[in-house]
Structure formats: structure tokens, C-alpha cells
Ligand SMILES: NC(=O)c1ccc[n+]([C@@H]2O[C@H](COP(=O)([O-])OP(=O)(O)OC[C@H]3O[C@@H](n4cnc5c(N)ncnc54)[C@H](O)[C@@H]3O)[C@@H](O)[C@H]2O)c1
């Protein structure tokens with residue numbers, strides 16, 4: 142069966158994945174018309190804004206959108222038209238952890254995937270290749286196929302592919318320009334393989350062919366969960382070791398450097414921290430835990446659950462270190478928290494470790510001043526309200542202030558907590574920060590970001606993750 146030559150792509154979901162991924166496809170494939178659709182009018186308006194005030198912050202994204210928007214890249218809320226016109230449809234909707242019902246707290250909520258799939262089935266009038274881009278549990282493609290086939294009109298067919306996304310926020314554009322690999326899963330039938338080639342040909346416009354991996358559908362779905370589980374496991378492993386370093390006087394930087402030199406281990410993703418955040422790691426591991434339990438594999442479930450538990454431990458251990466170091470009480474004390482995003486170079490706050498720290502500080506009745514270069518004030522209030530469900534927002538606001546610069550945040554505070562690895566925190570004038578702080582002036586570096594010795598020379602009392610010495 143000859144592969145369909147893709148000329149029109151629709152992406153359902155204009156979020157952190159759908160937006161950048163399909164904007165890059167449009168840029169790299171000027172012969173393909175790409176329409177990204179979303180039900181969220183405000184989001185689509187932001188993607189279309191004349192001054193390119195895009196709904197997400199991602200280095201390099203504005204340049205990509207500037208080049209392609211209006212040429213062969215379009216953003217719209219007309220989901221049905223987008224579906225009808227396309228020959229290939231990406232489903233890139235959110236798959237958060239379920240909050241209620243069976244599997245609550247672990248399983249992925251597939252409601253958005255199902256609704257998008259049902260919409261495709263309801264309005265498609267010609268054959269489509271439907272590509273699962275969202276991260277989903279193993280065998281979700283089968284459910285999508287069942288829905289689509291049960292609703293297909295005479296003469297139309299649907300081929301389902303899995304094409305999980307591996308971009309990381311903050312580096313999305315470079316990841317998409319030069320991916321380690323593009324993974325495409327398909328049924329191993331002539332039709333499935335032909336659909337797989339159609340999508341592979343789209344990526345081949347800029348991705349070397351040896352980086353386009355083709356596998357079975359279920360392997361592709363599971364590989365996405367597996368990749369995130371293994372990455373998060375590395376962080377929990379190095380964080381577990383950071384606790385041993387603090388207790389023994391070993392230095393986690395030196396340990397990471399030493400083990401990373403072993404080519405079988407490698408140096409990446411070994412940075413001890415206050416804990417991993419982001420919308421994916423925790424969600425996808427819990428999803429794997431749920432899958433393992435559903436498959437009656439309790440030991441496997443317990444193994445992966447421990448990665449998340451270690452992360453929770455790391456966050457609470459850091460909060461406790463702050464309290465212990467500040468003479469066992471932070472009640473009434475003023476603390477600056479630098480960074481609210483879950484990592485640098487993004488405005489995304491989902492599962493940010495900063496939120497857990499601030500919640501702990503508020504419960505100890507400290508006063509907190511937050512500064513982040515990218516996160517909107519409204520988002521901070523929303524996240525803190527969710528983190529402290531029993532405290533009305535007006536009470537939270539009595540304890541929390543939002544500053545407009547790092548220097549302003551640190552002024553007259555007793556302690557500075559670095560929660561996100563923004564480069565500007567390394568480069569601020571620490572002498573000025575010191576001069577303006579109450580004394581003794583404490584710095585708690587949750588990201589191994591600053592030169593602790595230099596700060597100590599200025600006069601700070603510095604506590605760093607994974608290092609025994611504390612003055
Ligand atoms: N954020 C990441 O870095 C990342 C990376 C790789 C994979 N993923 C996975 O990709 C998926 C999307 O993640 P995201 O971060 O882009 O989510 P997101 O919440 O930023 O975006 C999802 C968008 O889908 C829209 N949507 C939901 N249902 C819809 C429907 N029926 N019709 C039209 N629009 C609809 C929502 O309005 C939202 O704008 C998730 O499964 C996630 O696990 C995310």
C-alpha cells in the first residue's frame with residue numbers, strides 16, 4: 142500500500158507540546174499546511190496575537206512562529222474544520238492524573254483524549270491518519286481505534302499511530318530541531334506500516350533517517366512512560382545520595398562528576414536538586430505504577446512508586462533543613478524564594494518544587510516573598526490557593542508578597558531560598574543582596590547554583606543540597 146503524502150496536518154491541543162511541535166513542523170515543511178486547534182479561545186488568541194505574546198514561554202519559539210504563522214501555520218478554535226481538512230491529525234491534549242474515580246491519584250485521565258477522538262469520528266468525512274501525541278497508558282491506541290472504527294463513515298478509514306513527544310520545556314525548540322530520536326509506533330499491518338511511513342516522511346524533512354525509529358504501537362506507548370521513569374529515577378537516585386553526602390561530608394557534585402565519567406552511566410541528569418517538578422515525571426510514573434498494579438505486578442509498582450516517594454522526601458527534607466538552620470523556627474521570619482517555575486527557561490509551574498516549599502513555609506507561619514522572571518502573578522496565586530486549600534486567598538496574601546526583581550525580593554529578609562535554577566540568580570550582585578539583608582544572612586541553595594565559597598566570603602551562611610558543611 143503506497144503511503145499517503147501528507148499535505149494538511151491538524152493538531153488538536155495548542156499547549157506546551159502541540160504548539161511548539163507543530164510550529165516546528167510548519168517551519169521545516171513549508172509544503173504542508175499546519176492548523177493547530179484548541180477549545181480554549183484565550184490560548185488561541187494568544188497564539189494569534191499581533192505582538193507575538195504567545196501563551197507559553199519557550200526560548201526560540203517566537204522566531205519560529207514569526208516565520209511560519211500566516212504562511213502555512215494557523216491557530217484556530219474551529220476544531221471540526223481543522224479535522225475535516227487534514228489528512229493527518231495529531232492528538233496532543235492534556236492527560237493529567239485522575240483526581241476522582243477509579244485509579245484516582247495514579248491513573249491518567251483519558252477523558253480529553255477520548256473526547257478529541259470522538260470528535261474526529263463524528264466530523265471526519267475522509268480517511269485520516271490519527272497520531273497519538275499525548276502521553277498515554279499502554280494500549281490506549283486500541284481504545285482510540287475502537288471508537289474511530291465504530292463510527293467511521295463508508296469509504297473512510299482511520300490508521301492510528303503512536304508518536305510520543307520527548308521535548309523538555311525550556312529547550313523545546315532545540316529538542317525539536319535536533320531530536321535524539323523520533324519514535325513512531327504502528328500496527329505491523331501493511332496499512333499500519335504505510336501510515337508510519339507517511340508520518341516518517343514528514344519528519345524526514347529535517348530529522349536524519351537513522352533517528353526515526355519505528356516500532357510496534359504498544360512498545361511506542363510504553364517507551365514514553367519508560368523514558369520518563371528512567372530519567373526521574375536518576376534524579377531520585379542522585380537526590381538519595383545527596384542526603385548521604387550531607388550526613389557524611391561527601392560532596393554530591395564530586396560524586397556525580399566521578400560516577401558520570403563512567404561511560405555506562407554518563408554525566409547528564411545527575412544534578413541533585415530540591416526535587417523534580419513539571420507536568421510529566423510524577424504523572425507518568427504514577428501512571429506506570431497504576432499500569433503495573435492493574436497487571437498484578439505489585440513489586441514492579443512498588444519499585445517505581447519509590448521514585449516519587451524519594452522526590453517527596455527530598456522536598457520535605459529541604460524545607461526541614463531551612464527550619465532547622467534558622468534556629469528551629471521560621472515563625473514570623475521573612476524568607477525570599479527565588480524561582481517559582483519547575484525549572485529554568487519556562488513559565489510553567491506544574492508540580493514545581495517551589496510550591497511545596499512555600500506551602501511548608503506558610504504552614505510554619507513565615508512571611509514569603511517570591512520572585513520569578515517568567516511566572517505570571519495570577520498563576521502564583523492560583524497555585525498557592527490550590528496548595529493550601531484550607532486557607533482563603535486573602536489570608537495567603539497576608540503572608541506572601543510577589544516581587545519584581547531578585548534584589549527587591551531579598552531586601553531585608555533573613556533568608557534566601559533558591560528554588561529554580563534561573564541563570565540570573567547566579568549572576569545577581571550578591572554583595573548588594575547581603576548588604577540589604579537582616580543578619581545573619583542565610584542562603585539555601587536548592588539547585589547547586591551559586592558559588593557557595595564566594596558567598597561565604599561575603600558573609601552569608603550558606604546551605605547547599607548535598608554538601609555536609611553548612612556555614
Ligand atoms: N509539557 C511537556 O513538556 C510534555 C512533553 C512531552 C509530552 N507531553 C504530553 O503531551 C500531552 C499534552 O501536554 P501539554 O503540556 O501540551 O498540555 P497542555 O495542557 O499545555 O495543552 C493541552 C491543550 O489541549 C486542549 N484540549 C483538551 N481537550 C481538547 C479537545 N477535545 N479539543 C481541542 N483542544 C483540547 C486544552 O485546551 C489545552 O490547551 C500530555 O499528554 C503530556 O503528558 C508533555
Ligand SMILES: O=c1ccn([C@@H]2O[C@H](COP(=O)(O)OP(=O)(O)O[C@H]3O[C@H](CO)[C@@H](O)[C@H](O)[C@H]3O)[C@@H](O)[C@H]2O)c(=O)[nH]1
Pocket residue numbers: 276306307308309310311369372376409410411412413414415416417418419420421422483484485
Ligand atoms: O539533573 C537534573 C535534571 C532535571 N531536574 C529537574 O527535573 C525536572 C524535569 O526536568 P526536565 O526533564 O528537564 O523537563 P521536562 O520538561 O519535565 O521534560 C521531561 O518530561 C517531558 C514530558 O514527558 C519529556 O518529554 C522530556 O523528555 C523529559 O525530560 C525539573 O524540575 C528539573 O529541574 C533535576 O532536578 N536534576
